[in-house]
Amino acid sequence: MHQPVLLQQTIEYLLTDPNGVYVDCTLGGGGHLSHLLNFTGNNAQIIAIDRDKEVLEASRKKLNLPKITFIHEDFRYLSRILNRLNINKVSGILLDLGVSSMQLDTASRGFSYHEDAPLDMRMDSEQALNATEIVNHYSEEEIARIIYHYGEERYARNIARSIVKYRQEKAIDSTLELVDIIKSSVPARYSREKHPARRTFQALRIAVNSELEAVQEVLPQAVKHLLIGGRLCVITFHSLEDRIVKQFMQEQARECICPPDFPVCICGHRASLKLLNRKPVLPDENECHQNPRARSAKLRVAERI
Numbered sequence: 001m002h003q004p005v006l007l008q009q010t011i012e013y014l015l016t017d018p019n020g021v022y023v024d025c026t027l028g029g030g031g032h033l034s035h036l037l038n039f040t041g042n043n044a045q046i047i048a049i050d051r052d053k054e055v056l057e058a059s060r061k062k063l064n065l066p067k068i069t070f071i072h073e074d075f076r077y078l079s080r081i082l083n084r085l086n087i088n089k090v091s092g093i094l095l096d097l098g099v100s101s102m103q104l105d106t107a108s109r110g111f112s113y114h115e116d117a118p119l120d121m122r123m124d125s126e127q128a129l130n131a132t133e134i135v136n137h138y139s140e141e142e143i144a145r146i147i148y149h150y151g152e153e154r155y156a157r158n159i160a161r162s163i164v165k166y167r168q169e170k171a172i173d174s175t176l177e178l179v180d181i182i183k184s185s186v187p188a189r190y191s192r193e194k195h196p197a198r199r200t201f202q203a204l205r206i207a208v209n210s211e212l213e214a215v216q217e218v219l220p221q222a223v224k225h226l227l228i229g230g231r232l233c234v235i236t237f238h239s240l241e242d243r244i245v246k247q248f249m250q251e252q253a254r255e256c257i258c259p260p261d262f263p264v265c266i267c268g269h270r271a272s273l274k275l276l277n278r279k280p281v282l283p284d285e286n287e288c289h290q291n292p293r294a295r296s297a298k299l300r301v302a303e304r305i
């Protein structure tokens with residue numbers, strides 16, 4: 001069961017009009033959406049997007065209400081989705097990034113380093129690229145770059161070298177095969193701190209699903225479709241995606257984005273967002289205790305002006 005993170009706080013920020021139009025770009029198990037439904041009237045309209053068909057269908061079964069439109073698509077096409085539905089402006093947009101527990105807990109999806117399964121990691125199983133393709137066909141430099149940048153893994157070079165050496169003998173097909181390769185590439189003391197495959201699996205997942213590109217692409221579209229006073233709520237789980245969201249919101253909240261040494265403004269930029277908190281909202285100790293996944297969560301909220 002997916003336990004939604006920062007649930008009360010997120011919905012309090014998101015909800016500005018009980019009969020508004022809301023977009024949940026990351027439906028997942030529908031935890032945030034179910035809570036939002038408690039506060040919306042019959043005239044509200046909700047667009048629920050997920051690029052994972054299995055996850056979307058499971059949530060559709062649970063939450064099948066006329067006011068919800070379920071869309072199987074990547075949120076990076078938000079404008080296209082809304083145009084197709086003849087919707088221009090909305091009251092709130094939610095992004096709760098990353099994977100859902102349903103994806104992690106279904107061993108066959110290949111997201112987990114605890115269970116043996118084909119090395120897949122695709123959120124959208126209709127997509128061609130999967131993690132097997134990356135580890136067996138990308139160059140050593142490219143694999144090291146992915147593991148270093150997306151996993152912030154200090155042993156990225158060692159791990160990439162071992163992957164390429166191993167695959168000369170045999171293709172890497174399964175999650176636990178990759179875990180063993182990673183374990184053999186890092187010092188034993190590293191394995192005692194946290195699971196040694198954690199960062200590499202995160203990196204491959206981000207690369208397979210182009211997660212950072214999707215976030216980068218959706219943010220300007222979200223601003224474009226928000227009503228004045230409408231809210232954008234984004235929950236992130238690691239520093240790479242949080243940095244993208246933070247920088248975007250800060251830039252959109254500034255009147256001028258010229259370099260600081262310019263004597264006069266030439267950018268013509270106007271603020272389109274107001275930040276509702278200077279620092280991100282974090283889960284309290286109680287939530288982190290009950291849901292360890294919440295530990296790294298950060299909620300950033302901005303209002304369209």
Ligand SMILES: C[S@@+](CC[C@H](N)C(=O)[O-])C[C@H]1O[C@@H](n2cnc3c(N)ncnc32)[C@H](O)[C@@H]1O
Nearest residue numbers: 004026028029030031032050051052074075096
């Ligand atoms: C953390 S879960 C959301 C959980 C949900 N808020 C809940 O309370 O149950 C993230 C979901 O977003 C989906 N997702 C991630 N990136 C996506 C993208 N670019 N487009 C559409 N869905 C995406 C994943 O498939 C996953 O189901």
